[in-house]
Amino acid sequence: MRSLRVAPSSEGGTTRRLSDEEIEIRSDECRIRVLAAGICGTDLQILEGYAGFAGVPGHEFVGIVETAPDGDRHWIGTRVVGEINVGCGGCHWCHAGTSNHCPTRSVLGIVNRHGAFATHLSLPAANLHRVPERLNDAAAVLVEPTAAACEILTQVDVGPQSRVAVIGDGRMGLLVGQVLRAAGAKTTLIGRHDRKLRLAAKLGLIPRTAAEPPAEKSFDISIDVTGRADGLKSALALVRPRGTVVMKSTVHGDTAVTLWPAIVDEVTLVGSRCGPFDAALERISDGRVLTEPLIEHSFPLDEHHAAFAATRTSLKVLLRP
Numbered sequence: 001m002r003s004l005r006v007a008p009s010s011e012g013g014t015t016r017r018l019s020d021e022e023i024e025i026r027s028d029e030c031r032i033r034v035l036a037a038g039i040c041g042t043d044l045q046i047l048e049g050y051a052g053f054a055g056v057p058g059h060e061f062v063g064i065v066e067t068a069p070d071g072d073r074h075w076i077g078t079r080v081v082g083e084i085n086v087g088c089g090g091c092h093w094c095h096a097g098t099s100n101h102c103p104t105r106s107v108l109g110i111v112n113r114h115g116a117f118a119t120h121l122s123l124p125a126a127n128l129h130r131v132p133e134r135l136n137d138a139a140a141v142l143v144e145p146t147a148a149a150c151e152i153l154t155q156v157d158v159g160p161q162s163r164v165a166v167i168g169d170g171r172m173g174l175l176v177g178q179v180l181r182a183a184g185a186k187t188t189l190i191g192r193h194d195r196k197l198r199l200a201a202k203l204g205l206i207p208r209t210a211a212e213p214p215a216e217k218s219f220d221i222s223i224d225v226t227g228r229a230d231g232l233k234s235a236l237a238l239v240r241p242r243g244t245v246v247m248k249s250t251v252h253g254d255t256a257v258t259l260w261p262a263i264v265d266e267v268t269l270v271g272s273r274c275g276p277f278d279a280a281l282e283r284i285s286d287g288r289v290l291t292e293p294l295i296e297h298s299f300p301l302d303e304h305h306a307a308f309a310a311t312r313t314s315l316k317v318l319l320r321p
Helices: 041-047 143-155 171-182 194-202 231-238 260-264 277-285 301-311
Strands: 003-008 014-019 030-039 060-067 079-082 120-123 128-130 163-167 186-191 206-209 219-224 239-247 268-271 295-300 316-320
Touching: 003 301, 014 041, 014 301, 030 079, 030 301, 041 301, 060 120, 060 143, 128 277, 143 171, 143 277, 163 171, 163 231, 171 186, 171 194, 171 219, 171 277, 186 194, 194 206, 219 231, 231 239, 295 301, 301 316
Parallel strands: 163 186, 163 219, 186 206, 219 239, 239 268, 295 316
Antiparallel strands: 003 014, 030 060, 030 120, 030 316, 060 079, 079 128
């Protein structure tokens, strides 16, 4: 097995090394051979020390099941994507079907579980979803972030009359924008990069440059997907009184935000994280969400330094272990 391992550095950030050490395949889980893994903003935060993670990062993947425990052997040979949270199975949250809030959960490539920047990974069969044959690996690798975008629809009432601002023109912003546009919302995407805004227009979104943002308090819903500390401030400025701000960015370190305007305007703040894989697969399969236009580069695992560097200036970059 081959993997990229990171560890917290005493000087801040992390150290990185390639390893041929065996990755533990838990006896009650499936061994999955990774075909492709996506690098996302959370992975870049982990490289900077987010969550103090030590191990193999990476949580967006498509792979093939190679081994499975008794009772799950029908998964062998199946191309899959996988939900990243693994709960204890016994607490209130797990019994309620919300294992992503289990207090002792592990999270693929983020908390107490080796992730997808490796030739193989381990997940329970309950976390797996079959990839339709019509979807290639490049399209399927973005099911996890598309599911996170779909989570907004389970939390906020979005419809044809909704005026939505998506703040951030990166890979997650473009996925969120497509999901909300498909739900019927009039969706404006605000960003800083001309080529990304041109792509947003091709995907049916209304592009606006951050240098000339829309009028304040002009949206029913605003969504921060900037990955920057000032993103929430922008989202709060754009939402109308009694509107909703959805927080999708996880930023390493403290974030200073003035909240009294949100109190005065009775704004609802919604934290939003992982989401429904079935909904994401359906939207990618029927073309309501296009993922392949977001992929700009693909690197072998040995070229991880170049891959991470490209991620800071590109939309989506893949690693192929």
